[in-house]
Amino acid sequence: MARALTLVRRRLLGSIPVLLLVVALTFLLLESASGDAADAYLLSIGGGDAAFAETLRQAYGLDQSVWARLWLYVQALARLDLGWSVAFNRPVSDLVLERLPNTLLLMGTATALSFALGSFLGILAGSRPGSLRDRLLSAGSLTLYAVPGFWLGLVLVIVFSVWLRWLPTSGLETIASGKHGLARAADIGRHLVLPVGALGVIYTALFLRVMRSGMAEIWERDFILFARSRGIPRRRILLSHVARNALLPLVTVLGLQSAAMLGGSVVIESVFAIPGFGRLAHEAVSGRDAPLLMGVILVSAVMVIAVNLLIDVVYAALDPRIGGREAGP
């Protein structure tokens, strides 16, 4: 436990300079856009004269230099203030907190299901590398992994919502349904089937492939040969030696993929009109809302750090060799 705490403390301290770099680079990138928040606001209300634009710029603090504003932004961040969204006319942190649970629900469900299914199918494929079953599963997963997620979402909508009329096309729940408790949960569940399916199929293919190639490698190792020569039944070698050792790297892949998964949620949430965190990024871009986009990028970076930290702690708990080296004396 003490080892895990040391690891957490060291990693948190180490992530501060990286986060500051994220803030500075994103700030400077968004700063190079032509037009600022005052322009965006004027556009949204139908225009105004130069004097009004000047008043707005003073109100937003846009009359100061870039570096002064960057410093102010960092100071506000220290108070957990992410600034003011121009497009929604609300604090960015409120918007993020409102949208984040929806995305976590969607991604958490998709990840959990595909992790279970992907590692199971991976064991099926990796139990006898080169067999017909392995080749079928490998080819199938490669094909599925080539499918663009947003397009798969659209195809699922065409089949299950337009043709079969089984499931709703978009949203997270029926608007103003007046449902409570279990009925509401069932409603949300029905809405989640297609987006979770679109995300999950691709993750499943990924987990299957990683699990399978990890197992194919472990079968060649000396300790497997040794286990065989000791006469341990093949089934036990498969489960408690090969599959078990291949499962740990799969957890690392989960961490490495977390950034890509968050990026993927932008498109999937736009396809299914889910009011989530990813869609917020798209809305920030369409609304030319730099503070909101900045907030979304920053929060997603924090989430990626948090997920990787969590995975490292789990890893250190599972594998005594790792924690000792990472946490140090």
Added chain:
Amino acid sequence: MNFLGRIAAAPGGGAGLAILGLLALAAFSAHAFFPGDPLRIAGPALVPPFSSGDFPLGTDRLGRDVLACLMHGAGISLLVGIAAAAAAILLGVAVGAVSGFAGGFIDECLMRVVETFQIVPGFLLALAFASVFGASLPVIILAIALAAWAEPARLTRAEVLSIREQDYVASARALGMHPLEIAFKEILPNALAPVLALAALMVAGAILTEAALSFLGLGDPNVVTWGSMIAEGRNVIRSAPWLSILPGLALMLTVLGVYLFSEGLSHALRARP
């Protein structure tokens, strides 16, 4: 040719080469079969596929020829995919090599920057970059490259660090070779092989990212892309679902071709004596 032959002989590699060859053929012959702007109105709107001899794959909402758009789109997808992956690898190899050779403080700083680019979701970065500098092909290519260069940088650095400790590098040093000569003749060529194996996968990632950006309306509006075709077809998804389905199938086939090619490539690289 010998190397291509080895890729073709590897499992999957032949199919990958065939798919990519067909796509390249489609892209290069697009101007011969369908000269002029594929985005112009060519006939009646919403002709279903396989129903008219003039428009084998039908027309879209505005009467544009779907087959012409698909073939012109193949060129754009391949161009963006290859250019973005090449730019990302150039940048990544440069940063990774400098980091690995310099060590110390420079290495520490560069690796922090690489880490920064790895924890920000690449798609969000590309989205922000494209929205700031306006959607045009060079900006899209740069945006995707910027979102993808961190991995080759890390890989190159790790390779350089491990190769510089090898015996043959030590013997080159003992022979009195100039450090720059060692870097360029002994270390870098050997560090590049795993990066090249990654290159094909990066092309696939870049093609998918471009499609997703176009789908969200952040692609270059003056050229036809498969992503924008899918987005355009979405408006009539109930009455004409093929308009979204067809370009997606093309996209999937392309990415699958790149994956198969990449499997063949890594097979051929491993088999190299």
